[in-house]
């Protein structure tokens with residue numbers, strides 16, 4: 415699959431990147447994920463690079479810089495030069511005001527150990543300053559050469575448009591909006607996000623593209639695995655018995671279609687996501703094991719037919735009916 419530009423910027427990314435929330439270490443995120451050691455991070459990042467992934471999504475909030483540092487340590491150990499891959503990170507807006515963006519950017523750069531910020535995102539629409547003021551500050555930081563492009567995350571269609579308009583006044587384009595999108599969560603089709611992203615030329619970055627592992631089929635195959643999940647993940651993940659039953663035909667469909675391509679259910683789910691919406695959507699699956707990153711990268715290695723895309727569209731509509739989506743990661 416060809417690389418795509420993030421919005422109308424010159425940042426080029428593979429349709430699949432690697433989500434690095436799993437590298438957040440101890441603290442809040444360990445309520446959801448078992449903390450990974452640096453050795454594991456090294457092998458996960460190595461598997462992603464070997465599979466052709468060229469970008470990584472991290473955040474200040476992922477262990478207050480722990481993920482940023484672990485990711486870049488792994489890149490250094492692989493002799494990846496700054497600029498050879500793209501790095502997206504995020505500013506944590508709560509409880510902060512816009513000037514904090516400029517005050518803390520050097521800390522982000524120091525956590526990234528010499529790797530540039532190719533995309534800087536506002537993590538959530540909850541800052542104590544209006545969106546237009548946050549964008550003005552982002553523009554200032556960009557003009558100072560500290561970041562390469564600007565994005566947002568968890569912004570509604572209206573908030574995204576406000577951010578885009580504010581940046582336009584500065585002569586800058588909004589690159590992206592990172593939101594939850596997967597075969598079981600297609601709200602972008604009804605809440606205006608997809609339509610407005612296409613109109614504005616903004617890329618939608620799909621987080622939780624595997625519905626936190628549900629779309630891999632591993633919990634359908636072996637429900638006992640659910641017991642091993644950390645409490646927050648089990649609670650927020652939507653793994654109730656009724657939902658597992660309702661999603662089973664989708665998993666069977668992913669498996670059947672995958673067998674025609676020598677692909678796994680997770681690879682078919684990711685391929686659908688970055689194909690069905692054209693170039694507008696890219697995805698950042700997370701991985702806690704190198705095999706998972708390798709598998710995710712492999713999702714870029716085949717092409718689903720129009721019939722297969724349509725079949726998955728149908729199966730996903732039946733599977734996702736009535737399920738309320740879990741809250742964002744913070």
Ligand SMILES: NC(=O)c1ccc[n+]([C@@H]2O[C@H](COP(=O)([O-])OP(=O)(O)OC[C@H]3O[C@@H](n4cnc5c(N)ncnc54)[C@H](OP(=O)(O)O)[C@@H]3O)[C@@H](O)[C@H]2O)c1
Pocket residue numbers: 432433434435436447471472537567568592593620621622623624625626627628630632680698699700701702703705706707709710742743744
């Ligand atoms: N902006 C936001 O508010 C926000 C919110 C959430 C996430 N994110 C970003 O999006 C990224 C991905 O989201 P996510 O981690 O929530 O969900 P996800 O990518 O849907 O799920 C990742 C989890 O699925 C399992 N998995 C992945 N590949 C697998 C495979 N091939 N076989 C079996 N299991 C597999 C792993 O679970 P185990 O670790 O249990 O094996 C992995 O930790 C994050 O890393 C983060 O960068 C952003």
